[in-house]
Amino acid sequence: MKNWIKAKIRTKNFEKEVMETFPVVNMEKLNGEERAATMKLINHACENWGFFEIVNHGISTELLDTVEKMTKDHYNKCMVERFKEMVATKGLEAVQSEVDDLDWESTFHLRHLPQSNISEVPDLQDDYRLVMKEFAKQLEKLAEYILEILCENLGLDKGYLKKVFYGAKGPTFGTKVSNYPPCPKPDLIKGLRAHTDAGGVILLFQDDKVSGLQLLKDDNWVDVPPMHHSIVINLGDQLEVITNGRYKSVLHRVIAQTDGTRMSIASFYNPGSDALIYPAPQLVSKEQEKTNMYPKFVFEDYMNLYSELKFQPKEPRFEAMKTMEDIAPIATA
Secondary structure (H helix, E strand, O other): OOOOOOOOEEEEOEEEEEOOOEOEEHHHHHOOOOHHHHHHHHHHHHHHEEEEEEOOOOOHHHHHHHHHHHHHHHHHHHHHHHHHHHHHHOOOOOOOOOOOOOOOOOOEEEEEEOOOOOOHOOOOOHHHHHHHHHHHHHHHHHHHHHHHHHHHOOOOOHHHHHHHOOOOOOOEEEEEEEEEOOOOOOOOOOEEEOOOOOOOEEEEHHHHOOEEEEEEEEEEEEOOOOOOOOEEEEEEEHHHHHHHOOOOOOOOOOOOOOOOOOEEEEEEOOOOOOOEEOOHHHOOOOOHHOOOOOOOOOOOHHHHHHHHHHHOOOOHHHHHHHHHHHHHHOOOO
């Protein structure tokens, strides 16, 4: 597997195809002679992209195929009509100007940690519940493996990131299951507006036939290529803070398509609600200690702010958390 694939770059004035070095990581190579080069590729992706795509990640293709089939079946049986009613109620098919207060997506959410709510989510078939529980278990294991890889690349102690995420009650972990139906006016309605993710590490299983996910790199929107049986990894705001900006969360969005329904299953392995988030001391130089680039805060406080400002730039959120810290200093012991 080559570590580059062709990506499409969209600029304001034109569209062109380039051989863009979008990072694709063959995880099996971490167990052989190419481990050092593969670790270097992951580090480069985290520092320069905030995203990378992994293959041979240990989750069976049979499970992925089952998850995809059941998710698409569930959407067709239980959610299509609901989505059509929403579109009709809001008059979205007749809009004449850009819509900036909602997204062209049909979603439901599952919580896995600290306590699962899968048994309580309505309309799910029992076999689908069981499959999603198993999928979540595999993704949780993969997320923790990714955190260990990041620790090694950053020179942090083994288990550092998992311990920070754990807090006193354990991490939070949940899944957003989305479908993006064909949209009559994709130039006016986004599938999902541009944002950075609030949390830790995000694991995305996306449709390999219908594209739409893009990230912002060097002021250009770059397609995240759909690949069969891959998992897309991206980093959230918390990892930017903990790494003191060495790794950054990146703006991304979903472009609605005129043909085909895009499936997206995004799982968020995040700090626990009471976890204390701040730059790892090993990654802060003496000079940076004086500038205080990133704040110290409790994750739940950040999430409360994020819920109101998700589609706005992240920098003011960080500044707001600094202000909260100054007003009410956080105890560290």
